[in-house]
Amino acid sequence: MDYQQRINKIQAVLRRKKLDGLLVSQPENRRFLSGYSALDHGIGETAGLLLIPAKGDSWLLTDFRFKLQAEAEADFLHIGLYPKGLLALLREMLPDLGIRTLGFESHYTLHSFAEKLNGLSEKTGVRFVPTTDLVEKLRVIKDEDEIAKLRASVDLNEKVFEEVYSTIGPGQTEREIALIIESTMRRMGAQSPSFDTIVATGGNSALPHAVPGMKAIETGQPVMIDMGLILDGYCSDMTRTFVIGEPDERFQAIHRLVRRAQRAAIAAIRAGVAAAKVDAKARDIIAAAGYGQAFGHSLGHGVGLAVHEEPRLSSRNGKKLQTGMVVTVEPGIYIPEWGGVRLENMVVVREDGCELFNKNSTWLDL
Amino acid sequence: MDYQQRINKIQAVLRRKKLDGLLVSQPENRRFLSGYSALDHGIGETAGLLLIPAKGDSWLLTDFRFKLQAEAEADFLHIGLYPKGLLALLREMLPDLGIRTLGFESHYTLHSFAEKLNGLSEKTGVRFVPTTDLVEKLRVIKDEDEIAKLRASVDLNEKVFEEVYSTIGPGQTEREIALIIESTMRRMGAQSPSFDTIVATGGNSALPHAVPGMKAIETGQPVMIDMGLILDGYCSDMTRTFVIGEPDERFQAIHRLVRRAQRAAIAAIRAGVAAAKVDAKARDIIAAAGYGQAFGHSLGHGVGLAVHEEPRLSSRNGKKLQTGMVVTVEPGIYIPEWGGVRLENMVVVREDGCELFNKNSTWLDL
Structure with missing residues (x-):
């Protein structure tokens, strides 16, 4: 450099x-x-x-x-x-x-x-x-060298998720899983997590920023994992929400809705589109289904050397996205007591669209 | 509370x-x-x-x-x-x-x-x-409830050190050991490390704030570990420096000197003594042996909910220590290329002296 x-x-x-x-x-x-x-x-x-x-x-x-x-x-x-x-x-x-x-x-x-x-x-x-x-x-505008590092950071983060995901089972506590994730990150070469790993199960997943506690995973309950790591100075950030065992109708419907909002937002991202417009793409879908009040945070944020940086994908940011910006896309629906679903991917803005850093292999499509 | x-x-x-x-x-x-x-x-x-x-x-x-x-x-x-x-x-x-x-x-x-x-x-x-x-x-003045939590934090930190210390051997990298320490902390119940764990070997130990890297431990070289954890919100902070295999004359002499400086400082701590005077106790001993320039930081700092807080044990702090203050005592000698030795314990200031939180069991007296 x-x-x-x-x-x-x-x-x-x-x-x-x-x-x-x-x-x-x-x-x-x-x-x-x-x-x-x-x-x-x-x-x-x-x-x-x-x-x-x-x-x-x-x-x-x-x-x-x-x-x-x-x-x-x-x-x-x-x-x-x-x-x-x-x-x-x-x-x-x-x-x-x-x-x-x-x-x-x-x-x-x-x-x-x-x-x-x-x-x-x-x-x-x-x-x-x-x-x-x-x-x-x-x-805020990443060069190709930085984009390669961000891609590598997301790649490694997904590998860590895959490795840990295959071992998650009922009875494990949130804290235990968070610990395994962060250890696995370091063992696989990350400098550190890019933020405190969130593992929230059942009603705890209704807290967008839950701190992993002694609550154990139960079959049929939502499990939300929000995790990221730092590799070569550059951050990744990803959220997955899933159920061990059979997800019920309600979880499936909400997961599908959040995923649909996320896909629509990602499809709208390209250079020249206002950040607020991308936020609206996801928010409108969630609001139309009656969950507008349950999506209380903005759609996403920039990622680079810092895990939270410009640009914000929020209803208050009217600025246009530019080629080389890297952002998360993370709609969520949170229902007190029941739990929440958030899905988060990272993309780099390109001239005619965006490149999704995340691979399909960790998608949990329902 | x-x-x-x-x-x-x-x-x-x-x-x-x-x-x-x-x-x-x-x-x-x-x-x-x-x-x-x-x-x-x-x-x-x-x-x-x-x-x-x-x-x-x-x-x-x-x-x-x-x-x-x-x-x-x-x-x-x-x-x-x-x-x-x-x-x-x-x-x-x-x-x-x-x-x-x-x-x-x-x-x-x-x-x-x-x-x-x-x-x-x-x-x-x-x-x-x-x-x-x-x-x-x-x-800055801890009540007995807080002192009990700080004591428990140090206790657990020492248990983690003992468990990991028994497994350290030549060929392991600094980063690997730091990772094992931080995983062990969490597995044994800590919320998280209280700061990024330092594992520095050989010449790296001459950097008081080294970042663990890919350097492997070699027999006969100094290994410096500075580690702390958060338990129930309260921090611990401890440094040990040792050698795998036989320490040479120079290491032994410097380790003994640092330990002597530390003991003298701890013996001087009680309510009513100026912080600068405690710093001088250790500094004078190190300077008299010709290493004054190699001890470039202050002697210690307060610990509580934050790992670094008031009071500072430094030559610039003329204020008197008070009952219920909790401080580290951590003299060090750093020699570029060769390496360094730092030893750090935590004490609570009492009316007529101080209570050492650290147990003797992790002392590596030479």
């Missing part, structure tokens, strides 16, 4: 916006621009930031603990350590680099840190300017 | 600070005050916020996906859903609740969201006031 080329693009944006530089704190943005793969421990404990001047060489600022990894992974960058904290280092560096106006990422900067930047501004005269989505805008 | 009692304490703080209410966004603060255990997907995707008026009933604000879990876990709170986003809901609720001055958590509010609060302020006249550490100050 030619990270310098991505940085060049950001530098052009900075010059257009009359910014002398940009401080990149958002972890996926940082990785996208540098290849540096260290993980933050939450927003309060960063593994480092990029300092990208509008012209010239860029810097990776980090602390002692990450020095060797930074040098190994981002050897085209200068590495700056901040033993006395980031603010002290910035105070030293910014004048040397001639930076008078520095952008920071408003969506990944704590209010308390922005206040500290204000304090530094008073001392140094450097203006700190909140920015949003400068790097995200580059990330 | 009587969560209402904790909320009462915060309400008293609010009245003292002339705030009409507090918006709690920080996930561990939220859980501490309510028992609601849903997990955020990063700071950008909250599982909900608490709205605590200075007087009267408190609210858990969340979205559709978390409704059932919120009702089940926090039944003493009112549940408010925000189908049109948090801002729209606040705009409705704040006048009804008579809230004119609302605190928010500066350390867990994005700059971009604080800007939106400013916009709301202009429309409604409500003043939004950044606060820090209101709930954290309560969390």
Whole structure:
């Protein structure tokens, strides 16, 4: 991957916006621009930031603990350590680099840190300017290299599902199955899950974001599994809902309905179509069957280095889809006490349609 | 746990600070005050916020996906859903609740969201006031119930280490061992690891925060394992460094030195001693042996619902330790290429000393 080329693009944006530089704190943005793969421990404990001047060489600022990894992974960058904290280092560096106006990422900067930047501004005269989505805008369109990685991530995720699915039986608890899934992911080569695996059975599957508990699988009850992994930095995300034993009429009808809504939405995806229109394709089908209130979330979201990113497939997003965007399509119907059905696939938007990453082999058509 | 009692304490703080209410966004603060255990997907995707008026009933604000879990876990709170986003809901609720001055958590509010609060302020006249550490100050002193949970978390973490340690041998990769550790944690009842498990061998152990890779264990090389788990919401954190086969003279000498530094620091811990003084106890011993530069991080950190919290055992923290604080003690020596040794235990500060949570059985005294 030619990270310098991505940085060049950001530098052009900075010059257009009359910014002398940009401080990149958002972890996926940082990785996208540098290849540096260290993980933050939450927003309060960063593994480092990029300092990208509008012209010239860029810097990776980090602390002692990450020095060797930074040098190994981002050897085209200068590495700056901040033993006395980031603010002290910035105070030293910014004048040397001639930076008078520095952008920071408003969506990944704590209010308390922005206040500290204000304090530094008073001392140094450097203006700190909140920015949003400068790097995200580059990330939203995937190149073929990234698409290949996303495809591979989905492939592996499906292999894990197939392997675990064949072993699921009555009596196993949600937590037990989630554990087996996440272990299998790692054993088969994933870096980690891309989010906490959801295994929800019976009435628990009525919670779209259930936490796996000690409830055991019962024959005839819905089982919802929402799982994803990270491979080579790129995320997958997939949901399957099924029944061990014979599904009853109601489950079959709802599953068929959700699947029909999903197929219709996928068929509508191509470059130039508004995201809201794709959401409506699925939502209208579910609403027409009388379940409109039971589908309370949006249809899907972008996936890339982050498991949830732009674009949102939601009724509130009127923007048009573009070639190279990668999204999930995941309609669901949730009925308190009874349970829920959600089905989720991932596609990449193409000029005349979309490519479905998921293979048919894990489809549970009823 | 009587969560209402904790909320009462915060309400008293609010009245003292002339705030009409507090918006709690920080996930561990939220859980501490309510028992609601849903997990955020990063700071950008909250599982909900608490709205605590200075007087009267408190609210858990969340979205559709978390409704059932919120009702089940926090039944003493009112549940408010925000189908049109948090801002729209606040705009409705704040006048009804008579809230004119609302605190928010500066350390867990994005700059971009604080800007939106400013916009709301202009429309409604409500003043939004950044606060820090209101709930954290309560969390830093653990009650006996929390101490019991932390002790149980350390106990289980040690059991996992013992089980895995007995199976580690040459040829296994770092990633393989990390995977086995995390699977064993979950199998033995942990909710999840409390952070990404570190397994670093040979030169990799010179990186204090190494990511487990494909490097295999070799006889005679240092192996560093830093692992922790979450049990009942409470975290553990422990590091062991050892050698498969015969450790050489250099490893033995460095291990002994680190262990000596750790023992000295632990012996110095009791209520009333400054955190910096405890850090110095270990640091002086390591520096006197000529390794001062090789111990680049602070001695330890608080542990509770979060794996890293107050108080820091660092040279920059002059504050005194208090009864009921729980901290790690983890000196380390890191030598590029050769490797590193870090040893980490957890203790609770008592009036006249401290209680070590770790049992001797996993000590690898050389």
